[in-house]
Amino acid sequence: MSQGRGSARHATVITALLVCLLVYVQNVQAATYTVGDSAGWSFNMASWPKGKRFRAGDTLVFNYDSTAHNVVAVNRGSYSSCTAPAGAKVYNSGNDQIKLVKGQNFFICSSVGHCPSGMKIAITAM
Numbered sequence: 083m084s085q086g087r088g089s090a091r092h093a094t095v096i097t098a099l100l101v102c103l104l105v106y107v108q109n110v111q112a113a114t115y116t117v118g119d120s121a122g123w124s125f126n127m128a129s130w131p132k133g134k135r136f137r138a139g140d141t142l143v144f145n146y147d148s149t150a151h152n153v154v155a156v157n158r159g160s161y162s163s164c165t166a167p168a169g170a171k172v173y174n175s176g177n178d179q180i181k182l183v184k185g186q187n188f189f190i191c192s193s194v195g196h197c198p199s200g201m202k203i204a205i206t207a208m
Contacts, residue, residue, distance in 0.1 A: 148176030
């Protein structure tokens with residue numbers, strides 16, 4: 083009978099180790115991207131994500147002049163209309179680091195006229 087209990091404990095330990103390994107591998111694979119590359123978060127950003135493969139957990143770094151710009155995480159409707167809804171998460175440090183979630187991620191600058199001038203990006207993370 084004690085053999086059965088030992089096998090159950092052994093299976094539990096193996097399962098726990100596999101979960102830890104899976105979490106570790108996911109963290110190792112996460113990448114960091116500087117939005118706009120060396121130019122930073124600026125105008126005409128729509129093409130910046132093209133050719134890049136984003137995954138949930140990747141980090142976007144937004145570098146910009148915080149006296150002139152910000153980053154607002156929005157939904158598709160707000161992205162399309164260039165409006166920041168009440169309660170939206172606004173980043174304004176000038177060096178914001180934002181983790182991507184699985185699916186679509188939308189970001190705009192809510193300074194007057196900036197989003198319509200292309201200071202917005204849409205990213206799909208796998």
